[in-house]
Amino acid sequence: MIVSIFDKMPLREKDLSHFAVYGLRISSILFILSALILTTLQAFHPELLERIGIGRFIVQGILGVSSIFFALNRLTSRLAFPQETLDEWEQSLKSEMSNIGYSTACILALLSCIVTVLLYNFQVDFTLHAEQLTFLSLNFMIAMFIFPIAVIAWRIKPLSSRN
Amino acid sequence: MIYNRIKILRTEKGLSRKELADAVGVNFQTIGYLERGDYNASLELAFKLAEYFEVPIDMAFSPRPFKSLAEELTENRRAAE
Numbered sequence: 001m002i003v004s005i006f007d008k009m010p011l012r013e014k015d016l017s018h019f020a021v022y023g024l025r026i027s028s029i030l031f032i033l034s035a036l037i038l039t040t041l042q043a044f045h046p047e048l049l050e051r052i053g054i055g056r057f058i059v060q061g062i063l064g065v066s067s068i069f070f071a072l073n074r075l076t077s078r079l080a081f082p083q084e085t086l087d088e089w090e091q092s093l094k095s096e097m098s099n100i101g102y103s104t105a106c107i108l109a110l111l112s113c114i115v116t117v118l119l120y121n122f123q124v125d126f127t128l129h130a131e132q133l134t135f136l137s138l139n140f141m142i143a144m145f146i147f148p149i150a151v152i153a154w155r156i157k158p159l160s161s162r163n
Numbered sequence: 164m165i166y167n168r169i170k171i172l173r174t175e176k177g178l179s180r181k182e183l184a185d186a187v188g189v190n191f192q193t194i195g196y197l198e199r200g201d202y203n204a205s206l207e208l209a210f211k212l213a214e215y216f217e218v219p220i221d222m223a224f225s226p227r228p229f230k231s232l233a234e235e236l237t238e239n240r241r242a243a244e
Contacts, residue, residue, distance in 0.1 A: 010190050011190055011191075011192055013191070016192055016195075087189050087190040087192070087193055088189060088193060088205050089190070089192055089193040089196055089202055090190070092202065157199070157201065159192055159195040159196065159199075160195070
């Protein structure tokens with residue numbers, strides 16, 4: 001039943017048009033940058049976020065618009081579908097995306113370990129509060145889930161169903 | 164990298180990417196990226212395409228770049244002589 005619903009939503013020509021592909025590239029980059037800025041500032045310098053005033057709304061606006069564009073793009077939603085409902089090109093794209101996500105997670109885990117060991121060795125007084133940890137985890141999630149989509153978006157080229 | 168002649172074979176039959184994709188059970192983008200050389204077909208798809216065009220699989224796919232039609236015709240003529 002679910003499989004047949006997914007089958008009825010194949011990629012259309014407009015999903016791989018110049019507008020859609022370049023839009024996905026730009027929106028993914030804007031999404032990552034604005035989300036990272038907002039979460040990092042909110043975690044470590046919330047007073048700075050208050051001080052920049054209108055700048056905060058601009059960053060939030062960019063985040064909102066890019067997430068809408070992101071959500072409306074069928075390529076990104078199709079990559080979240082079950083493997084068996086995907087075409088073989090989509091399956092290869094999805095496994096490539098998983099590989100990038102996994103590598104990113106490994107690199108981030110390794111970097112966290114290195115930073116923790118260094119802080120411990122140099123006996124730097126560094127503690128993270130629950131709120132800061134939450135925002136840091138959000139950054140990790142963005143890196144793991146959105147970064148692979150951004151990489152894929154920069155790799156695929158626009159295509160038409162005709163010649 | 165696997166080279167293919169899908170675009171020539173498709174054009175000869177007067178098909179669009181969508182029509183060929185429907186005939187072999189994939190989406191149009193798979194055919195498009197295959198023709199451009201951005202994607203290598205699975206063995207299953209390669210056989211399906213060769214069967215659809217009624218050509219031996221090594222006529223449609225090759226690990227080496229295909230010769231141009233002019234070169235092949237010249238070679239065939241020389242071989243016949």
